[in-house]
Amino acid sequence: MIDFEPWDRLLRQYIDQQGRVDYIAWKKEQPQAIADWLSSQKNLAFKSNSNNLEELALWINLYNAFTISTILERYPIESIRPRILGIPNWLAFLWFFQRRAYYMFGESYSLAKIENSILREKLQEPRIHFAIVCASVGCPLLRSGAYFPEQVIQQLDEDTRRFMNNPEKVRYDMESKTLYCNKILKWYRQDFLKVAPSIPEYIRSYLKTDYPLNASTRISYLDYDWSLNQRISS
Template sequence: MIDFEPWDRLLRQYVDGDGRVNYFAWKTEQPQAIANWLSSQKNLDFKSNSNNFEQLALWINLYNAFTISTILERYPLESIRPLILGIPNWLAFLWFFQRRAYYIFDKRYSLAEIENQILRENLQEPRIHFAIVCASVGCPLLRAGAYFPEQVTQQLDEDTRRFINNPEKVRYDSDKKTLYCSKIFKWYRQDFLKIKSSIPEYIRSYLEIDLPINASTPISYLYYDWNLNQRIS
């Protein structure tokens, strides 16, 4: 099993309590730290018989580490969505997720493969959508620490509650009787419907306050901010 302690120390050092990443300090002080850690682990054998907790912690950590390492290589940048003359370059944006650039366990992976084939299809855990990050403001906030097998269920529960109770991601307008929520609930709707019969019911199950929402509550999706989730210091 991969040693997550070096990754955990980096996250605790460069991610604040609000999930913002100090890329400037990270790149200035330890630009190769993630790459060195991953390189030291890349030839380990993947144990296909690992339990779900081990696999969840493993692949969430790897997804986030691969993403942050790529951002550090390209930093400084304002957004993870490239622009050409002010127009979104969607091909380059998709290539960020689709390119098989990450080598581990004697195989190359893409971010899309880790997310869709491993975390979504194989492990069937909707809460990963509140844990894996694409490094944008619209994404879940990055956890200031690694995921560990013995804690991952609790960590995912905490991540889900933090996301759903963040008014920037989910809020209810009592005047319009409308639930406003992140487009993550639109893009991955089918994942959440495996747990609850509607998106409002899924959201309600994690709310810390009681709101008058149910399966028939109208939904409107919030603007998704692709700007880089960074701490300016």
């Protein structure tokens, strides 16, 4: 199994409690640290029949590590969604997720393959949507530490609760009786409906405040912020 301790130390050093990454310091101080860690682990034998908790921790960590390593290579950038003359370059945006640029266990992976084929289809864990991060402000807050098999279910539960109780991601307006949601809850709606009868009821199960949410609650989806999840060093 992969040694996650080097990755854990990097996250604790460069991620703040708001999930923002200090790319400036990371690139200046340890630009090769992720690549070196991944390189030292990539030829390990991976048993696809290992237990689900090991696979969950493994692939969430790898997804986030691959993402951050790509940002560090390209930094400084403002967003993973580049613009040409003010117009979003959607081809470059899709290529960020679709390119099989990450070599591990004798195979090349893309971020899309890890997310869709492994985390969603194979492992069937909807809470991964509040753990894997695409380096954007609209994403879940990046955890300032690695995922470990013996803790991953608790960690995913914490991530989901943090997301649902963050008014920048989810909020309920009592006056208009409208539930405002991050678009992750729209894009991956079918994943959440496998474990809950409706999106409002899925959200309600994680909220600290018991709002009157049910299947008929009006939903309005918030604009997604694609700007980089960076922390500017003081």
